[in-house]
Amino acid sequence: MVVLAKPAALEQISLLRTPEPWETFSGVPAVDLSGPDAAGDVVRACEQFGFFSVVNHGVPAGVVDRLEAEAVRFFASSQAVKDASAPAGADPFGYGSKRIGRNGDMGWLEYLLLAIDRDALSEKASRAATSTALRDAINEYVVAMRGLARTVLEMVADGLGVSPRGALADMVTGDASDQVFRLNHYPPCPLLQGLPPSCSVTGFGEHTDPQLVSILHSNGIAGLQVALHDGRWVSVPPNRDAFFVNVGDSLQVLTNGRLKSVRHRVVAGSGLKSRVSMIYFGGPPLAQRIAPLPQLLAGLPLYREFTWGEYKKAAYRSRLGDNRLAPFEEPPVAAGHHHRS
Numbered sequence: 001m002v003v004l005a006k007p008a009a010l011e012q013i014s015l016l017r018t019p020e021p022w023e024t025f026s027g028v029p030a031v032d033l034s035g036p037d038a039a040g041d042v043v044r045a046c047e048q049f050g051f052f053s054v055v056n057h058g059v060p061a062g063v064v065d066r067l068e069a070e071a072v073r074f075f076a077s078s079q080a081v082k083d084a085s086a087p088a089g090a091d092p093f094g095y096g097s098k099r100i101g102r103n104g105d106m107g108w109l110e111y112l113l114l115a116i117d118r119d120a121l122s123e124k125a126s127r128a129a130t131s132t133a134l135r136d137a138i139n140e141y142v143v144a145m146r147g148l149a150r151t152v153l154e155m156v157a158d159g160l161g162v163s164p165r166g167a168l169a170d171m172v173t174g175d176a177s178d179q180v181f182r183l184n185h186y187p188p189c190p191l192l193q194g195l196p197p198s199c200s201v202t203g204f205g206e207h208t209d210p211q212l213v214s215i216l217h218s219n220g221i222a223g224l225q226v227a228l229h230d231g232r233w234v235s236v237p238p239n240r241d242a243f244f245v246n247v248g249d250s251l252q253v254l255t256n257g258r259l260k261s262v263r264h265r266v267v268a269g270s271g272l273k274s275r276v277s278m279i280y281f282g283g284p285p286l287a288q289r290i291a292p293l294p295q296l297l298a299g300l301p302l303y304r305e306f307t308w309g310e311y312k313k314a315a316y317r318s319r320l321g322d323n324r325l326a327p328f329e330e331p332p333v334a335a336g337h338h339h340r341s
């Protein structure tokens with residue numbers, strides 16, 4: 001007998017996680033972008049945690065609310081409508097359900113993954129976003145996220161003493177920058193009904209983001225967890241009024257490991273409400289060389305130079321949880337041995 005597809009219940013069972021107690025983290029750094037030492041606060045948060053929340057960000061609530069409402073409308077449309085937005089060719093952009101990437105990663109979610117060209121949806125992505133209202137809401141939101149990414153990266157440069165202060169920001173807001181945007185919908189999982197609250201399913205498996213920074217917003221339903229630098233996983237309290245900024249692998253390399261990308265994941269529960277999140281990934285042009293910035297090199301470089309295109313290609317062939325920077329790490333220099341130039 002040929003089994004063509006795993007029955008839905010089996011897919012859910014394989015996403016079940018070992019029951020664990022939640023520790024809600026009260027120490028998420030909140031950076032007030034209008035504060036007197038915002039640049040110092042951003043750098044300290046990126047060094048200590050690799051993520052932070054942003055308040056007083058200047059993004060109008062209406063921009064977020066409009067997109068959230070359109071995202072909810074899109075995910076509530078019929079399966080046939082959503083499936084018509086599934087990726088057609090080699091690129092992964094479009095609607096997806098449960099399968100994340102093409103290398104076997106699964107999660108209890110559906111999503112719309114879209115490529116952004118300058119400050120709007122790319123031509124192909126425009127076809128995947130099914131209504132004018134959704135497209136307009138995404139375009140409006142992306143402009144706000146590009147501005148926020150620029151502000152954050154200028155602050156990183158200021159805080160680290162990198163000049164010009166636009167050196168990092170230009171990588172993600174230049175005309176050829178490689179930006180990605182994703183809407184995620186995590187419905188409550190029926191399999192969990194009647195199980196203790198410590199039971200959950202994998203919503204989005206643990207990973208670091210490959211780009212320089214990503215900016216996340218969610219609808220106030222819990223689920224995001226991050227790994228602290230001591231290895232402990234903690235839940236991030238949801239906050240509708242804030243954005244969460246993650247340091248990505250490329251920023252880790254550019255700062256020679258001084259800022260560290262953050263491992264994060266989403267767990268989905270049995271609650272009554274769905275989690276809806278939107279995340280903007282700020283990546284550089286494909287030809288951009290990524291290597292520790294000479295201004296930040298106190299000792300030896302920890303990474304060899306690569307282009308974003310090379311890294312992205314490798315990332316898209318990897319599993320979600322892989323350490324995708326490993327192939328680019330310089331081997332540690334043994335004591336007493338010196339580099340010859």
Ligand SMILES: C=C1C[C@]23C[C@@]1(O)CC[C@H]2[C@@]12CCC[C@@](C)(C(=O)O1)[C@H]2[C@@H]3C(=O)O
Nearest residue numbers: 092100101105209210315316317318319320
């Ligand atoms: C399994 C995968 C999904 C992903 C591409 C990858 O092969 C490994 C990295 C994943 C990730 C994580 C951050 C956001 C994202 C869009 C990206 O650039 O890398 C996703 C990719 C995806 O969802 O296709």
Ligand SMILES: O=C(O)CCC(=O)C(=O)O
Nearest residue numbers: 182184204224266277279
């Ligand atoms: O939904 C979330 O909160 C995080 C999603 C995420 O990490 C991703 O889309 O890469």
